[in-house]
Amino acid sequence: NAGVTQTPKFQVLKTGQSMTLQCAQDMNHEYMSWYRQDPGMGLRLIHYSVGAGITDQGEVPNGYNVSRSTTEDFPLRLLSAAPSQTSVYFCASSYAGLVYNEQFFGPGTRLTVL
Amino acid sequence: QQQVKQSPQSLIVQKGGISIINCAYENTAFDYFPWYQQFPGKGPALLIAIRPDVSEKKEGRFTISFNKSAKQFSLHIMDSQPGDSATYFCAASIGQGAQKLVFGQGTRLTINP
Numbered sequence: 001n002a003g004v005t006q007t008p009k010f011q012v013l014k015t016g017q018s019m020t021l022q023c024a025q026d027m028n029h030e031y032m033s034w035y036r037q038d039p040g041m042g043l044r045l046i047h048y049s050v051g052a053g054i055t056d057q058g059e060v061p062n063g064y065n066v067s068r069s070t071t072e073d074f075p076l077r078l079l080s081a082a083p084s085q086t087s088v089y090f091c092a093s094s095y096a097g098l099v100y101n102e103q104f105f106g107p108g109t110r111l112t113v114l
Numbered sequence: 115q116q117q118v119k120q121s122p123q124s125l126i127v128q129k130g131g132i133s134i135i136n137c138a139y140e141n142t143a144f145d146y147f148p149w150y151q152q153f154p155g156k157g158p159a160l161l162i163a164i165r166p167d168v169s170e171k172k173e174g175r176f177t178i179s180f181n182k183s184a185k186q187f188s189l190h191i192m193d194s195q196p197g198d199s200a201t202y203f204c205a206a207s208i209g210q211g212a213q214k215l216v217f218g219q220g221t222r223l224t225i226n227p
């Protein structure tokens with residue numbers, strides 16, 4: 001199993017550009033989430049999904065869109081990048097169920113917006 | 115509003131010593147409290163987790179102590195080793211699946227040989 005994979009590893013954008021951060025998992029997990037990590041802030045939830053076709057907002061959703069057409073993939077879209085979106089982005093996945101399931105994180109995408 | 119507050123921001127411990135990281139939370143509805151370990155350039159990985167129906171959980175050199183009345187929990191690393199040098203995050207969530215984690219600010223731990 002590759003686990004949770006993210007592409008690209010690094011990206012530099014200019015203000016106003018758009019891009020999509022890719023996330024895929026091969027563990028057949030129902031739940032997938034996107035977090036951003038900023039110094040001194042920990043990780044903050046952007047959007048999450050409890051299954052294909054179902055998404056919801058997290059703590060900091062503004063400026064980001066998501067969709068989930070398959071169980072495996074959960075892309076994060078920046079429609080008009082801003083310098084405040086400079087961050088490291090992590091995708092995570094976990095099983096649904098009646099127990100408290102571990103979230104598995106991808107290796108991250110480091111995004112710089114100039 | 116930071117729902118989970120973590121301290122200290124950074125910590126230096128001698129090899130063989132005890133590392134202690136503390137977290138406090140506001141929301142009494144939280145019912146799952148994991149600790150994550152992150153090495154540079156990597157994603158966080160689950161280290162150990164606890165639910166509020168127990169006061170302590172131990173896995174090897176790692177122990178979580180949980181004080182429900184004080185709304186605090188802490189991570190103790192016994193016999194700290196240089197390989198433990200990493201950033202540690204406490205977190206909390208409500209309900210099963212834990213897909214909506216609220217993280218603390220993180221602690222950068224350095225173990226000196």
